[in-house]
Every structure is written in structure tokens, then in C-alpha cells.
Amino acid sequence: MKTLTQSPVAPDFVQxxxxxxxxxxxxxxxxxxxxxxIVAAVSHKAVQTLLKDRxxxxxxxxxxxxxxxxxxxxxxxxxxxxxLELEPPxxxxxxxxxxxxxxxxxxxxxxxxxxxxxxxxxxxxxxSPFDLLDRFCTQVPVITICRLxxxxxxxxxxxxxxxxxxxxxxxxxRTAQTEQDAAAASQEFTDFLNSxxxxxxxxxxxxxxxxxxxxxxxxxxLTRDELVATCVLLLNAGHEATVHSLxxxxxxxxxxxxxxxxxxxxxxxxxxxxxxxxxxxxHMFTRYAYEDVTLFDHHFRRGDEVALLLxxxxxxxxxxxxxxxxxxxxxVVTNTSxxxxxxxxxxxxxxxxxxxxxxxxxxxxxPSLRLSEAPAxxxxxxxxxxxxxxxxx
Numbered sequence: 001m002k003t004l005t006q007s008p009v010a011p012d013f014v015q016x017x018x019x020x021x022x023x024x025x026x027x028x029x030x031x032x033x034x035x036x037x038i039v040a041a042v043s044h045k046a047v048q049t050l051l052k053d054r055x056x057x058x059x060x061x062x063x064x065x066x067x068x069x070x071x072x073x074x075x076x077x078x079x080x081x082x083x084l085e086l087e088p089p090x091x092x093x094x095x096x097x098x099x100x101x102x103x104x105x106x107x108x109x110x111x112x113x114x115x116x117x118x119x120x121x122x123x124x125x126x127x128s129p130f131d132l133l134d135r136f137c138t139q140v141p142v143i144t145i146c147r148l149x150x151x152x153x154x155x156x157x158x159x160x161x162x163x164x165x166x167x168x169x170x171x172x173x174r175t176a177q178t179e180q181d182a183a184a185a186s187q188e189f190t191d192f193l194n195s196x197x198x199x200x201x202x203x204x205x206x207x208x209x210x211x212x213x214x215x216x217x218x219x220x221x222l223t224r225d226e227l228v229a230t231c232v233l234l235l236n237a238g239h240e241a242t243v244h245s246l247x248x249x250x251x252x253x254x255x256x257x258x259x260x261x262x263x264x265x266x267x268x269x270x271x272x273x274x275x276x277x278x279x280x281x282x283h284m285f286t287r288y289a290y291e292d293v294t295l296f297d298h299h300f301r302r303g304d305e306v307a308l309l310l311x312x313x314x315x316x317x318x319x320x321x322x323x324x325x326x327x328x329x330x331x332v333v334t335n336t337s338x339x340x341x342x343x344x345x346x347x348x349x350x351x352x353x354x355x356x357x358x359x360x361x362x363x364x365x366x367p368s369l370r371l372s373e374a375p376a377x378x379x380x381x382x383x384x385x386x387x388x389x390x391x392x393x
Contacts, residue, residue, distance in 0.1 A: 001027075001028065001030055001031060001032050001039070001297075001298055002027035002028065002031050002032070003031070003032040003034050004020075004023070004024055004027070004031050004032070004033060004034065005034045005035060006020045006033070006035060007035055008035060008036070008172035008381040008382070009172050009173050009379055009381065011379075013381070014377055014378075014379050014381060015376065015377050017283065017311060017381070017384070018311070018315055018324065021042060021309060021311060021312035021315055022315065024040070024042045024309075024312060025042045025043055025312060025316065027042075028042075028043075028296070028297075029041065029042065029043040029045060029046035029296040030042070030046060030296050030297075030298050030306075033307065036307060038286075038305055038306065038307050039298060039300075039304070039305075039306045039307070040306070040307040040308075040309050041296075041306060041307065041308050041309060041313075042309050042312040042313070043312075043313065043316055043318065044313040044314070044316035044318065044319045044336070045316075045318070046295075046296055046313075047308045047309065047310065047312070047313035047336050048313070048334075048336065048340060049295065049296075050287055050295070050306060050308055051285075051287075051308060051336065051339060051340035051341045051343070052340055052341040053293075053295070053341075054290075054341075054342075055289065055290050055291050055293050056287040056288065056289055056290065056300075056306065057087040057287060057288060057290060057342075058084065058085050058086070058087060058286075058287060058288070058343060059085060059086055059087040059288070060288055060303075061288060061290060061302060061303050063303070064288075064303050071179065071180070071183055072179055072182070072183050073183070074183050074184075074186035074187040074190060075166065075169065075179075075182045075183050075185075075186040077186070077190070077225070078166075078186055078189075078190065078228065078229045078232050079229075080225075080229075081223075081225045081226045081228070081229035081230075082229045082230075082232070082233050083095055083098060083229075083230060083233055083346075084233055084237070084343065087342075088342070091342060091343075093220060094222070094226060094230070095342075095346070097212070097215045097220070097221070097222055098212070098215070098230055098346060099346065100211070100215040101208055101211035101212045101214075101215045102208065102234070102346055102347075104349060106148070106208065106211075107148075107349050107350045107353060108353075110144060110147070110148060110350070110353065111353060111357060113144070113147060114140065114144055114353065114354060114357045114358070115357055115361065117139075117140060117143055117144065118140060118357060118358050118361045118362070119361060119365075121135065121136050121139055121140065122136070122361065122362065122365050122366065125366070125393055127393075128392070129372040129373075129390050129391065129392045130390070130391065130392070131388045131389060131390055132247070132250060132389040132390075132391045133243070133247050133386055133388050133389040134388070136246075136358070136362070137243050137246040137247045137250070137358075137389065138160065138239070138243050139156075140242070140246065140354055140358045141238065141239035141242035141243055141246075141351075141354055142156045142159060142160055142239040142243075143156060144238075144239075144350070144354060145234065145235055145238035145239050145350075146159065146235075147207075148207065148208050148234075148238075148350075149207060149208045149209050149231060149234065149235065150200070150205050150207025150208060150209045150210060151196065151209070151235070155192075158188075158192070159189075159235055160239075161185065162185040162186075162188060162189040163185075163235060163236045163239065163240060165178075165181040165182050165184070165185035166182050166185050166186055166189070166232070166236060167236055167240055167383070168181070168182060168380070169182045170382060170383070171379075171380045171381065171382070171383065172381045172382065173379050173380065173381075186232075189232055190228055190232075193227075193228045193231050193232070194224070194228065196209070197209065197213065197224070197227060197228070197231075200213060201213060208234070209231060212227055212230060212231070213227065234347065237345070237347055238347050238350065240281070240383070241281040241282060241345075241347075241351060242281075242350075242351045242354050242355065243281075243385065244281030244383065244384065244385030244386070245275060245276060245280070245281050245337075245351065245355055246354075246355060246358060246359065247385055247386045247389050248275065248279040248280075248281065248384070248385065248386065249271075249272075249275035249279075249355065249359060250359070250362070250369075250389060250391075251279075251371075251375045251386060251389060252275065252278060252279060252326055253363070254369065254370060254371050254391070255371070255375075256326055258326070258328075260363045260364070260367060262328045263359050263360045263362075263363040263364065264360065264364075265360070267328065267329075268356050268359065268360050269352075269356065270328045270329060270330075270332060271328040271359070272352055272355045272356055272359070273328075273332050273335070274326060274327060274328045274330065275355070276314075276335055276337040276338075277314045277320070277335040277337065278314070278315075278326050279384065280310055280311055280314055280335070280336075280337040280384065281337070281383060281384060281385055282310055282337065282382065282383060282384070283309060283310055283311035283312075283381065283382045283383070283384050284307050284308065284309055284310065284311075284381070284382030285307075285308045285310060285339060285382075286305055286306065286307050286308065287305070287306050287308060288303060288304070288305055288306075289301065289302055289303065289304045289305075289306065290302060308336070310336040310337060310339075311384065313335075313336045314335045314336055314337065319333055320333065338351075366393045368393060369391055369392075369393055370391060370392060371389075371390070371391055372390050372391055372392045373390045375387075375388070375389050375390075376388075
């Protein structure tokens with residue numbers, strides 16, 4: 001296995017990680033990423049295999065689990081009950097309960113509201129250059145997830161602040177201040193949700209929090225800690241990835257001068273899938289080996305951690321012809337942007353719906369939309385999203 005060195009916070013890498021991915025993939029399905037001190041899967045085949053192989057999972061093996069540092073206790077308490085971090089049997093039970101509330105019917109029913117919201121946001125666009133990331137790409141998913149959960153929309157600035165602080169814990173640029181901010185945000189988020197859940201228990205509404213409270217599977221319900229962690233996950237994951245998907249998609253469209261016809265009905269679904277493949281919002285996901293196993297000529301021992309480079313898998317020329325070319329007409333092949341296996345993103349249908357509606361309306365109503373300054377990606381690897389997106393209509 002070849003060892004490669006590439007700082008995940010190097011400016012050139014932050015702005016364009018794909019040359020490194022191509023270099024890594026030329027060395028095989030797996031490489032050793034020295035900066036992370038970890039084996040990394042870089043081919044589509046390897047990433048998909050590891051996403052679905054039950055001998056690997058998100059939760060650390062029992063003998064490796066230990067209490068986190070005291071100063072991170074509020075953040076760790078949420079992580080301990082997060083669907084994203086658990087494996088069967090806890091994951092099976094929790095996901096079944098969540099899916100009883102997070103139904104396709106509930107998601108589909110949001111489409112008219114997403115359309116109205118998109119039009120309302122565009123109505124408020126200023127005549128001078130403005131940040132589309134802040135005024136549009138962020139607002140569509142965060143307001144939508146607030147409405148889905150039943151959280152007051154006026155809470156969205158707090159939710160955004162808490163979410164940004166918490167997910168920063170996964171970034172390569174994490175610092176001691178990052179940890180302090182994450183702990184404080186986690187405590188504030190938990191306190192808010194505990195109070196709000198109490199109100200919902202006596203004042204039922206037609207929203208996701210009420211349905212999560214009522215959800216039952218084989219006589220079991222979500223515990224209070226699980227309910228809080230699930231709401232946090234849905235709020236955080238429910239907008240973070242979609243914000244970057246929308247922003248990256250608009251950036252790509254404007255930089256490449258895409259014909260607006262690719263955002264029309266009948267074509268938009270393919271365009272959305274190509275956006276997700278071409279420049280996904282999440283580039284790395286990790287797994288632990290649960291037993292000694294040999295895959296792709298490498299022997300993993302129980303407890304070994306492996307990085308799945310989703311951004312590299314999505315540009316694999318063994319799967320996509322001319323993978324560095326944006327082509328919304330190419331046949332859809334399952335990309336890795338929403339993960340896979342047991343941890344396939346429960347919010348994927350909602351994210352696709354938001355992208356389809358928001359992008360089609362945006363480019364229909366703003367045919368002269370253009371960049372007014374060159375976009376730059378934020379130093380947030382393993383996330384991949386813009387600092388800002390300054391445009392004019």
C-alpha cells in the first residue's frame with residue numbers, strides 16, 4: 001500500500017482536493033494517508049464495499065470505548081445517542097422509530113411549502129451584489145427543517161449557530177476553541193430541546209417532534225436522550241449538507257455557464273444527481289473494523305479505523321467517463337454522497353427535494369444570475385462548502 005502525504009488544511013487542497021484524489025486512486029483502491037495516520041479507501045468499489053460490509057461500522061469496538069474529556073461532556077452526551085454513531089442492535093431499533101416519523105409522505109407534503117419559501121426568498125433578493133449562501137442556500141433547508149420538526153422559524157439563527165459549532169468538531173482545522181464552542185452549543189441546544197419537547201408532550205401538533213414522541217416499535221419508544229440526539233441530528237444534518245450542495249451546485253452552474261435548460265422539469269433530477277456526484281458536501285466518513293479481515297490486499301485488524309473518501313469515489317473513472325466533466329445527461333450511477341448501507345442518510349429524499357425545487361425556481365426566475373466575485377471554499381475538510389457565494393441578478 002502506498003503512503004501519501006497531503007495536509008487537509010493546505011490552501012490548494014481545500015480549494016480543489018480532486019487532483020490528490022486522482023493521484024491517490026492511481027495507487028490502488030486503498031492508500032495510507034500519512035497526515036491522518038489512517039488507511040483510506042479512494043476507489044468507488046472500495047468505498048461502496050466498506051460502506052456496506054457489516055464487518056465495519058461507525059461505533060468503536062467495546063474495548064476501545066472510553067469516556068470523553070469532561071469539557072466535552074454536553075457534546076459527547078448527544079453523540080452517545082446519535083443514530084449516526086450507533087450500530088445494531090441500538091441502530092436498528094432507533095432507525096425504525098425514526099422512520100416511523102420521518103415518512104416519505106411527510107417529506108412529499110413539504111413540496112408546496114418549499115416552493116413558496118423559495119419564491120419568497122427570491123422576492124427579497126437585493127439589486128446589489130449579495131451572498132446567495134446566506135440569503136438563499138442556507139435559508140431553504142434550515143427553515144424547511146424547522147417547519148418539519150415544528151421548531152419556531154425565528155429560532156433558525158440559534159439553530160445555525162449551534163449546528164455550525166457542533167459539526168466543526170469533525171473538521172481537520174479543529175482547535176481547543178472549537179471544542180469549547182461545541183460543548184457550549186451542545187448544552188444550549190439540549191436545554192432548548194428538553195424544554196420544547198416538554199411543551200410538545202402536552203400540546204401535540206402535526207410535526208416531526210410530536211411524531212417522534214409518539215413513535216413506537218415493538219412496544220419501545222425513544223428515550224429522552226435519544227429524542228434530543230435525534231432532533232439534533234435531523235436539524236444539523238438536515239441543513240448542513242443541503243446548504244453546501246446548493247451552494248456548490250450554483251457555483252458549478254455559473255462558473256461553467258450551464259444552459260438553464262438543465263434545471264427544467266424532466267432534466268432537473270439528473271442535474272441534482274450530477275451536482276451531488278461532481279462536488280459533494282461531505283468528503284470523508286470513517287469506519288472501524290469489527291474483526292480481522294483482508295480486503296483489497298490489506299489486512300485490517302479489529303479496531304483499525306479506515307477513512308472512506310466519498311469525494312474520491314465520486315470521481316472514479318472506472319465508473320464515470322470523464323469524471324472531472326460536469327454532465328447532467330450522463331446515466332445515473334449510485335454515488336456515495338449520502339453514504340450507504342445501514343447508515344444511508346435518512347434525509348436524502350428531503351435533500352433531493354429541496355435541491356430540485358430550489359434550483360429549478362432560482363434559475364427560472366433569475367436567468368441573468370451571475371457571479372460578482374470568485375467563490376472560495378471554506379477550510380472545513382472533511383466538509384466541502386463555500387465561504388460565501390457573492391452574486392447579482
